[in-house]
Amino acid sequence: MTKTATAVLEIINPATGRVVDRLQADDSASVRAKYVAARAAQPEWTTVPLRERSEAIRRFREKLVEHAEELAQTLTTEMGKPVAQARNELKGVLGRIDFFLEEAPRALQAEVVFSEGGEGDCPLTERITHEPLGVVANISAWNYPYFVGSNVFIPALLTGNAVLYKPSEFAALTGLAIARLLHDSGIPREILTPVIGGGPAGAALLRQPVDGVFFTGSYATGKKIARTVAGRMIKVQLELGGKDPTYVAEDIGDVARAAAALAEGAFYNTGQSCCSVERIYVHERIYAAFVDAFLREVKAYRIGDPRDEGTFIGPLTRAAQLAVLEGQVADAVRKGARLLCGGKRRKGRGNYFEPTVLVDVNHRMAVMREESFGPIIGIMPVTDDDEAVALMNDTPYGLTAGVYARSQKRAEAILARVRSGSSYWNCCDRVSPRLPWSGHGHSGMGLTLSRAGISTFTRPRAWHLKAPAL
Numbered sequence: 144m145t146k147t148a149t150a151v152l153e154i155i156n157p158a159t160g161r162v163v164d165r166l167q168a169d170d171s172a173s174v175r176a177k178y179v180a181a182r183a184a185q186p187e188w189t190t191v192p193l194r195e196r197s198e199a200i201r202r203f204r205e206k207l208v209e210h211a212e213e214l215a216q217t218l219t220t221e222m223g224k225p226v227a228q229a230r231n232e233l234k235g236v237l238g239r240i241d242f243f244l245e246e247a248p249r250a251l252q253a254e255v256v257f258s259e260g261g262e263g264d265c266p267l268t269e270r271i272t273h274e275p276l277g278v279v280a281n282i283s284a285w286n287y288p289y290f291v292g293s294n295v296f297i298p299a300l301l302t303g304n305a306v307l308y309k310p311s312e313f314a315a316l317t318g319l320a321i322a323r324l325l326h327d328s329g330i331p332r333e334i335l336t337p338v339i340g341g342g343p344a345g346a347a348l349l350r351q352p353v354d355g356v357f358f359t360g361s362y363a364t365g366k367k368i369a370r371t372v373a374g375r376m377i378k379v380q381l382e383l384g385g386k387d388p389t390y391v392a393e394d395i396g397d398v399a400r401a402a403a404a405l406a407e408g409a410f411y412n413t414g415q416s417c418c419s420v421e422r423i424y425v426h427e428r429i430y431a432a433f434v435d436a437f438l439r440e441v442k443a444y445r446i447g448d449p450r451d452e453g454t455f456i457g458p459l460t461r462a463a464q465l466a467v468l469e470g471q472v473a474d475a476v477r478k479g480a481r482l483l484c485g486g487k488r489r490k491g492r493g494n495y496f497e498p499t500v501l502v503d504v505n506h507r508m509a510v511m512r513e514e515s516f517g518p519i520i521g522i523m524p525v526t527d528d529d530e531a532v533a534l535m536n537d538t539p540y541g542l543t544a545g546v547y548a549r550s551q552k553r554a555e556a557i558l559a560r561v562r563s564g565s566s567y568w569n570c571c572d573r574v575s576p577r578l579p580w581s582g583h584g585h586s587g588m589g590l591t592l593s594r595a596g597i598s599t600f601t602r603p604r605a606w607h608l609k610a611p612a613l
């Protein structure tokens with residue numbers, strides 16, 4: 144766990160409980176100074192040609208590759224991500240950067256939407272240009288700091304904004320490493336400025352007159368942020384949680400393969416992902432076979448030291464989440480669920496919770512309604528597609544939803560009835576830079592990724608250009 148005390152941020156290894164570093168945390172005065180510097184520097188950054196801004200981001204990409212092992216080890220140490228998965232995140236972010244570099248020129252290109260002779264033969268042209276928002280606050284997440292952070296600061300920098308980048312207090316060392324590599328790559332320090340600390344630092348950042356707030360995290364915190372900045376008439380994007388459902392239809396064919404894919408989708412990154420599979424509904428005809436196959440997969444996962452290459456389940460990043468998972472298990476069992484494996488924290492040091500599978504679950508149980516963000520899953524039988532759709536929609540969230548079925552037509556028909564920002568057929572827990580990332584309800588508002596996720600850091604300007612009469 145990471146704790147804030149006065150102006151010091153302690154970085155604690157969740158696998159051991161030991162303090163690995165202490166950082167100076169920002170206070171109101173330092174955050175204000177960073178904002179003022181960013182505001183002063185941003186207009187000049189806008190005049191830097193896109194080609195030069197892109198070259199700096201390409202150098203940053205090269206440095207990520209050069210320092211990949213060091214960066215992976217830092218991420219594993221401070222938030223407990225198994226090191227093989229930390230390396231995967233660093234590899235995966237390269238493709239996102241490539242996408243932003245390729246698409247930024249198209250997103251920023253001026254558009255002539257009308258051009259012809261006007262009254263008195265005075266030519267009239269209508270044009271749209273895309274200008275940066277200005278200074279934006281990026282309050283990022285700890286579970287995928289490279290993915291989540293780069294979804295904001297890369298397109299924001301490419302489009303000419305200054306970024307006050309607050310990494311999560313649970314991934315502050317990674318955030319500082321990102322900032323250092325960006326600065327070494329040619330991004331001015333005032334244009335990408337890290338803000339370090341917990342809640343007080345974030346609150347101080349939100350008090351600044353920024354032009355946009357981009358947050359990734361929990362619904363509870365997102366709701367507080369929305370209230371804090373309400374009335375300012377600035378862009379606010381909130382990428383929040385989910386209670387992501389998947390339905391396995393009876394015609395899937397290879398039940399074991401579907402079970403293996405969904406087990407990984409539920410437990411990868413120790414279940415600490417907004418798009419982790421959190422609820423599974425299985426057609427009653429294949430329910431028993433699916434549960435057996437799913438359980439075999441989960442029991443084979445190795446839980447342990449995240450520095451070990453073979454570890455799949457590491458510690459929870461936040462110690463407080465252990466009690467949340469224990470509460471969900473106790474609530475489910477009290478209401479009639481059967482615990483097939485796991486269900487408790489592991490003895491000894493570290494924030495370890497055993498991979499947990501519950502059956503005989505229903506929607507009176509918290510495990511099927513409230514975000515878990517840990518290695519726990521409930522599996523429930525359904526009689527048909529209609530019941531599956533009703534249960535999938537029985538949530539205030541709407542981030543992702545999936546269907547495993549042989550027929551694409553059937554899967555798309557089911558998914559069209561489910562409220563979600565992303566829909567999966569025969570896959571899960573997947574994000575593509577080419578597609579927008581958004582959600583319904585408590586899963587937030589706004590979007591990142593895709594070309595629209597670049598344009599979101601700009602404001603369009605309308606030009607009405609009429610030549611004078613000769």
